[in-house]
Amino acid sequence: MVPSETMASRGAAAAAAERSAKPLRLDIQSLSKAFAGRTVVDDVTLSVAAGEVLCLLGPSGCGKSTTLRMIAGVETQDRGTIRLDGRVLSDGVTSVPPEGRSIGLMFQDFALFPHLSVTDNVAFGLKGRRAETHRRAHRLLERVGLAAHRDAFPHELSGGEQQRVALARAIAPKPRVMLMDEPFSGLDNRLRDGIRDDTLDVLREEGTAVLLVTHEPEEAMRMADEIALMRGGRIVQRGAPYNLYNSPHDKEAAAFFSDINVIPGEVHGALTETPFGQFLAPGQPDGTRVDIVIRPQHVRIDFDRAGRGPNPTALDGSPARAIVVRSRFIGKESLVEFRLDLDGSAMSAIVPSVFLPKPGTPLWLMIRRDRCFVFPRS
Template sequence: MSQNLLEVREISKFYGDVQAVRNVSFSLAEGEIGCLLGPSGCGKTTLLRTVAGFEDIAGGSISIGGRVVAGPSFVAPERRHIGMVFQDYALFPHLSVADNVTFGLEGMSAGERRRRMTDLLETVGLDSEKHRFPHELSGGQQQRVALARALAPEPKLLLMDEPFSNLDVALRESLSSEIRDILKARSITALMVTHNQNEAFAMADKVGVLSQGAMQQWDSPYAVYHHPSNVIVAGFVGEGGLINGTVVDRSAVQTALGVLSADIDVPFEVGCDVSVLIRPEDIVHDDNSPHYAKVVSKTFRGPTILYVLQLDSGETVQALVPSHHSHGPGQSIGLYPDVQDLVVFERGNASVGE
């Protein structure tokens, strides 16, 4: 069983009277990739900087490889054995790709540095570009060089701060998968920060959703999406909304979509008023269905259309429908629910998206 390479326990961080990080705890096993996910200002970059040692903490502790680096004692960033990939790549413009990668490899012979550089550039697919300079490379190539440079000292932990934010969407998705493969092949433990859930899901073994400096959920991408711990997570991850329901037995809820059943017991007593999370994929378009809803709005996405539909109760749900089924606002379309994961919250909690 893998040991935890990174342990963050009940840490807090203040800027004056403002608490940027609130009693956050999480851990990463050796070889795991974690992602801190949340909107701007939620504290994710501050949290990453405390792990890096660029910020101190007001309480709690941080351990890397079983060694306490923040809390009871403080270890300087350069002595934490971490690698860092920055949002703007931070490459040296006057150095070649090869020299960028080997920069900082002190105490090694020229031959060792050359072998390390060649191995890493082959790993990231840039061995043929080693004599070029950063300005001669594309954004994706520069990001690969930044990764190779961060891995050159063989750090215990790799930290990445919004590493794909300067790239276009298609390159972002392909590069995130490529970098995950590289890290997994080398069994490198990594922690990334992003506001983009697609990047988080493509990269991470564990995702931590942050809101107002507090960790709302630390779990697998699947669990975060299909089993959000609260409405904050449900609102930030994926699309959808809440509709009202009443628990009719321990595994079923009555809603405007009919009785929705679950394979497991819902955590509320029979008769309780609850809110039910409905994702777009939970609603299936079917012109032969006896159940209809009115189109409120539509968003064309090429192969699919995202509809906002009004039920007879006045509540709205979203549906993701193949785009050859095109209906205008005001039209009624047939639908039926296909809710595989029944996610239920106590009625009266903040609405999804808040």
């Protein structure tokens, strides 16, 4: 492991220790839900501490939004228990109504009231005299940078400004937990990062526990203290973003976070033969078919020298000759697609900056052994 990776893993461990010292805010145990006999949420257990952001990440239809709806109280679970600060909200016997749960909701649709001013939108639902609720609304609007728009109406605001009004309205009642269902997906990419960061700053200052649902890995890694990866109604892996990215549970988990190259093989004597030499497969019985997974950014490219490539190394293994199929510049980096000489299989590499070899160009590829994952083929 290189020094930067050591520091990153230590940082992830320190952050995990810090989170464990915070009081547990939301605790979900063995939550399950079926519709018309089809299980959509299957034995989900989650916990979120005060001031922590947990991201529920997964493809569309995996049960993320249904989980949020059960926590909010708008859907009733078939099994399981939901607790807030140790108090049972729902367990199949007890069921606190949504308005009594002290849980805030933010969705992709901001659902602002078009006939109310920005101030009245934020103050909507607050108890107390009008002057008091408006003072609370004005303080929140100042915190989200919209003090100058407090008398405006929603249609007079940009999408990013409407999003911040929705945030101020959601935190106005001081919820203990904030549930966010892809609230930033409708925003322009140029605005999204800044508004996400501002939103989290406000929620952390309030000490609110946040459960965020998204299908975008980049958003999850940018926002979350921890990620729970969901597939087919179940949590398949949970941990810090660094750990999920660098220690995926299986090939599908690795592929969810980035493009991957997959090299098939079969184990014989704890070794797998590939175009890039032998790979260790400890603990796998002879005859086990495996997939060796490596991300395109960890594929090293070298030039062809009259049919010869670079010498093998312990770190990069044996080189394999390949022919360029196509190359494209995709912003800060280039994507080069290859066909391996040995077996005709496809391989792609990502190279920083501009590197656009012509189709048909022979090059040599090497793959970092410490960046590969070996999984039994499902």
